[in-house]
Amino acid sequence: xxxxxxxxxxxxxxxxxxxxxxxxxxxxxxxGVTYQLQVEIFTSSLKALERARHxxxxxxxxxxxxxxxxGVRLLTEIKEIQPGAARMILSxxxxxxxxxxxxxxxxxxxxxxxxxxxYELVSAIAEALAYRDLLVEGERLADEARVAKGTxxxxxxxxxxxxxxxxxxxxxxxxxxxxxxxxxxxxxxxDYA
Amino acid sequence: MDDKPPLATNPTADTADPVKAEQRLLLALQAAxxxxxxxxxxxxxxxxxxxxxxxxxYRPGDFPSDFEGWKVLVHPDDLDTLLADxxxxxxxxxxxxxxxxxxxxxxxxxxxxxxxxxVAGRDADGRPTRLVGISIDVTEQTLAEDALHESEAxxxxxxxxxxxxxLIHDIDTGAILATNQRACALFATxxxxxxxxxxxxxxxxxPPYSQAEAVYWMMLAAAGDPQTFEWQAKDSTGRLFWAEIxxxxxxxxxxxxxxAVVRDISHRKEQEAELRHNLEQQxxxxxxxxxxxxxxxxxxxxxxxxxxAAGVAHELNNPIGFVHSNVNTLEHxxxxxxxxxxxxxSDGEGSDATQRxxxxxxxxxxxxxxxxxxxxxxxxAESKDGLERVRKIVQDLKDFSRVGDSEWQLADVHVGIDxxxxxxxxxxxxxxxxxxxxxxxxxxxxxxxxxxxxxxNLLVNAGQAIKTKGEITIRTGADDESVWIEVADNGSGISxxxxxxxxxxxxxxxxVGKGTGLGLSLSxxxxxxxxxxxxxxxxEGKGSTFRITLPIxxxxxxxxxxxxxxxx
Numbered sequence: 001x002x003x004x005x006x007x008x009x010x011x012x013x014x015x016x017x018x019x020x021x022x023x024x025x026x027x028x029x030x031x032g033v034t035y036q037l038q039v040e041i042f043t044s045s046l047k048a049l050e051r052a053r054h055x056x057x058x059x060x061x062x063x064x065x066x067x068x069x070x071g072v073r074l075l076t077e078i079k080e081i082q083p084g085a086a087r088m089i090l091s092x093x094x095x096x097x098x099x100x101x102x103x104x105x106x107x108x109x110x111x112x113x114x115x116x117x118x119y120e121l122v123s124a125i126a127e128a129l130a131y132r133d134l135l136v137e138g139e140r141l142a143d144e145a146r147v148a149k150g151t152x153x154x155x156x157x158x159x160x161x162x163x164x165x166x167x168x169x170x171x172x173x174x175x176x177x178x179x180x181x182x183x184x185x186x187x188x189x190x191d192y193a
Numbered sequence: 194m195d196d197k198p199p200l201a202t203n204p205t206a207d208t209a210d211p212v213k214a215e216q217r218l219l220l221a222l223q224a225a226x227x228x229x230x231x232x233x234x235x236x237x238x239x240x241x242x243x244x245x246x247x248x249x250x251y252r253p254g255d256f257p258s259d260f261e262g263w264k265v266l267v268h269p270d271d272l273d274t275l276l277a278d279x280x281x282x283x284x285x286x287x288x289x290x291x292x293x294x295x296x297x298x299x300x301x302x303x304x305x306x307x308x309x310x311x312v313a314g315r316d317a318d319g320r321p322t323r324l325v326g327i328s329i330d331v332t333e334q335t336l337a338e339d340a341l342h343e344s345e346a347x348x349x350x351x352x353x354x355x356x357x358x359x360l361i362h363d364i365d366t367g368a369i370l371a372t373n374q375r376a377c378a379l380f381a382t383x384x385x386x387x388x389x390x391x392x393x394x395x396x397x398x399x400p401p402y403s404q405a406e407a408v409y410w411m412m413l414a415a416a417g418d419p420q421t422f423e424w425q426a427k428d429s430t431g432r433l434f435w436a437e438i439x440x441x442x443x444x445x446x447x448x449x450x451x452x453a454v455v456r457d458i459s460h461r462k463e464q465e466a467e468l469r470h471n472l473e474q475q476x477x478x479x480x481x482x483x484x485x486x487x488x489x490x491x492x493x494x495x496x497x498x499x500x501x502a503a504g505v506a507h508e509l510n511n512p513i514g515f516v517h518s519n520v521n522t523l524e525h526x527x528x529x530x531x532x533x534x535x536x537x538x539s540d541g542e543g544s545d546a547t548q549r550x551x552x553x554x555x556x557x558x559x560x561x562x563x564x565x566x567x568x569x570x571x572x573x574a575e576s577k578d579g580l581e582r583v584r585k586i587v588q589d590l591k592d593f594s595r596v597g598d599s600e601w602q603l604a605d606v607h608v609g610i611d612x613x614x615x616x617x618x619x620x621x622x623x624x625x626x627x628x629x630x631x632x633x634x635x636x637x638x639x640x641x642x643x644x645x646x647x648x649x650n651l652l653v654n655a656g657q658a659i660k661t662k663g664e665i666t667i668r669t670g671a672d673d674e675s676v677w678i679e680v681a682d683n684g685s686g687i688s689x690x691x692x693x694x695x696x697x698x699x700x701x702x703x704x705v706g707k708g709t710g711l712g713l714s715l716s717x718x719x720x721x722x723x724x725x726x727x728x729x730x731x732x733e734g735k736g737s738t739f740r741i742t743l744p745i746x747x748x749x750x751x752x753x754x755x756x757x758x759x760x761x
Contacts, residue, residue, distance in 0.1 A: 012515070014516075018516075091507070092508070092509070092510030115513040
């Protein structure tokens, strides 16, 4: 049975812990399918992003207002690394800018409000995972078809599959002196002083 | 007068002696500076005594004693009337003659002379033939009299022409004894009618301007204390007018009198009324401004809170969110625990103690009791912490936004800063470090909720001046009379041009929706209302420091809730 990795990011420790309890005690079910979850909690968006560079997650649920990097920004970065993962925002308050950013840039699946309804939240997670599975399945089938039709090489198909399992594994980063950088350090954007 | 007659050694000696008698007379005349004369009106020859000559500065015989010789000494302007007078004497048959005229003195100048004579002989027709008399030099007396007349005329003119009406009352009866023309004009009447008027006639008659009060004032003045009072007077046409009356006791010509000076102050009264009216309007207007200002203050406060709503809502919804979720989890845990307890307590048939114990152990295992046990403790601790935070935020909000709390009171400025900081904290915490360098502050007399608004504006501004990462330092201190609060940031600073305008209403450099442009303007007003001051230092790129100085005990007018504040 597949275990779904879920990353929770909220600078408020109590939120992460409550969500962990919730997800541990409440079955995550959608259309009769129960999703087994493995939850990781981060209170720092930078550490969360760093983790996302090395570990694939099926779903990211992040707060909007956070000190180092807000939720929209974090999810936008994550989308680059793990485009196939489902993205959701859980926020206590958001103005129009936040919503526009969340939809247009981070392309989130759901925007959930704090305080949340436990049932709705768990359902939303299940739904998002089902939707994500559907997309991944569709993509996989399309790639198979492409390989079968010869429009995609078997290598490319395999690369894509590996990339989904282990983000960045198929790419080599070269240093300025021609060396291979194995463990790239996360670089903050310039305007994050 | 070299040839003075010898002084009589015994003036009371034989009065029957004609020589002695004449000598005595001449001496007396000389002493009185009077001249004796004797005219024969028919021959126009006369006799002048030595004292007559002396009176005019001559020695006896210096001028001829005939009429023609004497006439040249008479002032040309007086000669005709003198002659006419003599003629009239001849016609009237009177015996006594008196005429005043001028005679030339030997040293020049004119002496005023009164000549008094008696007809001493008449002809058959009864016409006077001899006139005997004396002449008296009255020049000095006349001069004094003229001066007196002139002075009297001058005083009369002043008396009649001054702007004040004057009434001189009898001190006992109050009757008007004398008055001036101005008084007549004031009361639109003639002097005789005014003298016949009573105070009743001259007053409006409406208490406190009736006869009784007039008598009262007169009594006070008569007792020796000068009185000045306003009076509603009435003129002869019945028109009422306002007068200011000064009444004092005075001695006039040796008589105790009451002197009343009446000044028409209708114009002044009108002006006063107008002034009062204007003042009333001003007060009304000020009240309206005050109301508007309070409304503005409240609106600005609400707008500021609105801007902080994102932070506050976030801050509230976080704990509410996890506490709410935790309670659901707790319910879940409790169901598990109840299941275990129920299993332990059940007395189902066919099951013995060992089987029950096994079932319970199985359940404990299944429900992960060990985990639940530790997690419940954590869950409760976190939830309590969350609820406490909610309570605190709500309390801070309440403290901060108290509506209608406009009472001056002794308050601790630090408490205000801290509760305000809690509200604003959600805005600041993502990018600022806040340093508090508090000194020892006494409690100050202030409007705490309004001061909080000032602190909030300064803190929000400081936070907004910091783009990504910075420091805000709050310093406080006090001296004997005042306390000061400093909010310093190391943010973007204010340009010189903008610095001049930061206290202007509606001036803002913030994007739409981030500021009303009223924050500092109202802060300025609030501080002004506290009789304090705001000072700003700012350098572009380095940051800004706002310093508020507040008196510990503002001067009394500041305690007047009606006091208005105008931005300078």
